[in-house]
Amino acid sequence: MDKFSRRSFLHAVALLSAGAAIPLPSQAFGLGRKLRVVLVGTGVRGISFWGRRLAEQYSEQLEFVGLSDINPGRLQFGKEYMKVDCPTFVDFDAMLRKTKPDLVIVCTTDSSHHEQIIKGLAAGCDVLTEKPLTTDETKAQAILDAERKYGKNLIVGFNYRWSPYATKIKELLMAGEIGEITSVDFNWYLNIHHGASYFRRWHGLMEKGGSLWVHKATHHFDLLNWWLDSEPAEVFAYGALEHYGKNGPFRGTSCRSCAHKKECDYYWDITRDSHAMNLYVAHEGHDGYIRDGCVYRNEIDIYDKMSAQIRYANNVVANYSLTTYSPFEGWRIAFNGHKGRIEAWLDIPWMKNENLDQASLHAAEMQQAESTDVIHEPIVLYKNWQDYKIIQVASERAGHGGGDRRLHDSIFANPGGEEDPFGRAAGVRDGVMSVLVGVAARRSIEQGKAIKIDTLTDLKPMAKRA
Numbered sequence: 145m146d147k148f149s150r151r152s153f154l155h156a157v158a159l160l161s162a163g164a165a166i167p168l169p170s171q172a173f174g175l176g177r178k179l180r181v182v183l184v185g186t187g188v189r190g191i192s193f194w195g196r197r198l199a200e201q202y203s204e205q206l207e208f209v210g211l212s213d214i215n216p217g218r219l220q221f222g223k224e225y226m227k228v229d230c231p232t233f234v235d236f237d238a239m240l241r242k243t244k245p246d247l248v249i250v251c252t253t254d255s256s257h258h259e260q261i262i263k264g265l266a267a268g269c270d271v272l273t274e275k276p277l278t279t280d281e282t283k284a285q286a287i288l289d290a291e292r293k294y295g296k297n298l299i300v301g302f303n304y305r306w307s308p309y310a311t312k313i314k315e316l317l318m319a320g321e322i323g324e325i326t327s328v329d330f331n332w333y334l335n336i337h338h339g340a341s342y343f344r345r346w347h348g349l350m351e352k353g354g355s356l357w358v359h360k361a362t363h364h365f366d367l368l369n370w371w372l373d374s375e376p377a378e379v380f381a382y383g384a385l386e387h388y389g390k391n392g393p394f395r396g397t398s399c400r401s402c403a404h405k406k407e408c409d410y411y412w413d414i415t416r417d418s419h420a421m422n423l424y425v426a427h428e429g430h431d432g433y434i435r436d437g438c439v440y441r442n443e444i445d446i447y448d449k450m451s452a453q454i455r456y457a458n459n460v461v462a463n464y465s466l467t468t469y470s471p472f473e474g475w476r477i478a479f480n481g482h483k484g485r486i487e488a489w490l491d492i493p494w495m496k497n498e499n500l501d502q503a504s505l506h507a508a509e510m511q512q513a514e515s516t517d518v519i520h521e522p523i524v525l526y527k528n529w530q531d532y533k534i535i536q537v538a539s540e541r542a543g544h545g546g547g548d549r550r551l552h553d554s555i556f557a558n559p560g561g562e563e564d565p566f567g568r569a570a571g572v573r574d575g576v577m578s579v580l581v582g583v584a585a586r587r588s589i590e591q592g593k594a595i596k597i598d599t600l601t602d603l604k605p606m607a608k609r610a
């Protein structure tokens with residue numbers, strides 16, 4: 145028997161998006177057909193994770209009825225890569241009108257997410273968007289208003305919550321192992337391969353990705369909000385651009401055309417990456433999107449050094465930093481509580497006593513292969529007046545620590561199944577709250593003062609998340 149039913153999908157969407165607070169769209173119940181899905185944004189994330197993987201793994205449950213992208217060449221390549229047979233549209237509005245989808249998946253450049261989200265909701269569709277929900281407070285408010293106005297469901301694809309390692313931290317905190325939490329130290333390190341990749345393309349422009357405070361750190365702030373089960377109230381931050389962009393000793397337009405190939409540490413030969421050539425370089429003529437842009441371009445205006453203090457509504461204080469040119473890729477976090485401390489980290493090379501291949505770490509994280517090696521990652525639990533305990537968590541390196549495939553299953557394989565004890569589903573409020581920390585950090589740097597989250601949108605931070 146087909147495990148999936150449309151009714152259960154919609155039930156799942158409602159549970160995932162807003163803690164089941166939104167009424168289910170009753171007119172769509174019991175149609176006895178596959179879910180009609182459209183995808184907008186046929187870039188690397190769209191056609192792989194939300195494209196080919198969905199089409200291959202959930203063909204019983206859903207069908208793609210339309211694909212859209214402003215680049216007609218990439219759109220055509222995306223359709224072939226996904227191996228689907230559906231119409232393509234450069235005009236997103238026309239796609240909504242003609243295909244009448246149930247679900248719109250948004251995978252475009254961050255700064256345009258709000259356009260497709262709001263149009264999708266207005267057209268009577270549920271919407272599933274990639275992170276970050278959006279890039280500034282005005283767009284966040286517009287999304288909040290649209291969600292309220294149209295009464296449809298909006299899910300934010302926060303995949304990291306679903307990795308076994310992140311979930312184990314949540315479980316320990318929920319169990320009260322260290323008592324009431326008072327402070328957190330959280331450091332994220334992007335290595336010179338992964339970190340540099342953000343400076344090669346649109347992510348390097350504030351207007352496109354809202355800076356890494358939003359584009360990247362939305363993941364981290366969402367984890368923090370979820371782990372602490374509270375909402376951010378105030379942010380003070382410092383940030384600077386000291387390594388990439390104008391700081392480079394020389395510059396060009398793209399690595400391919402550069403005169404400094406030999407002396408540049410960041411030279412990347414895109415011609416050796418056939419997927420990137422087919423997806424991007426072959427279609428540059430349509431929109432001028434250069435995938436191997438120079439990391440030292442003068443136009444880069446985001447920060448590459450970021451540090452913030454976040455005060456939560458429950459009075460926890462978090463110290464956060466993001467480094468974008470680290471020799472290794474990894475992160476570490478420590479939660480301090482009245483009864484002890486939890487320390488967790490991933491991929492700090494000397495701690496593992498192993499030589500991780502830094503160039504391929506990010507590729508492994510992004511890949512969507514189904515068979516994955518299980519690795520064990522430690523979490524250390526210290527209880528005051530007692531010896532420490534090391535908890536080994538069975539984990540995996542593919543698909544964002546295994547979060548990617550679990551997020552998919554939660555939506556499409558086991559929709560409306562048992563309630564998740566860890567509350568990993570993320571809705572619009574979670575999406576907004578994670579983005580607002582980054583927005584507040586930007587405003588704090590600009591204004592040299594702490595920024596209160598409740599001045600940014602009409603959401604009032606709650607000491608305990610709803």
Ligand SMILES: NC(=O)c1ccc[n+]([C@@H]2O[C@H](COP(=O)([O-])OP(=O)(O)OC[C@H]3O[C@@H](n4cnc5c(N)ncnc54)[C@H](O)[C@@H]3O)[C@@H](O)[C@H]2O)c1
Pocket residue numbers: 184185186187188189190212213214215218236251252253254256274275276301303359544
């Ligand atoms: N959750 C994760 O771990 C994760 C990982 C990678 C990317 N992402 C997110 O996925 C999204 C896409 O990232 P990507 O790396 O695939 O980017 P990309 O640049 O490869 O693709 C973006 C696509 O959107 C298209 N586009 C831009 N504006 C558009 C518009 N107004 N209408 C229609 N199409 C438009 C572009 O032509 C391009 O094909 C981003 O929001 C990114 O933050 C999330």
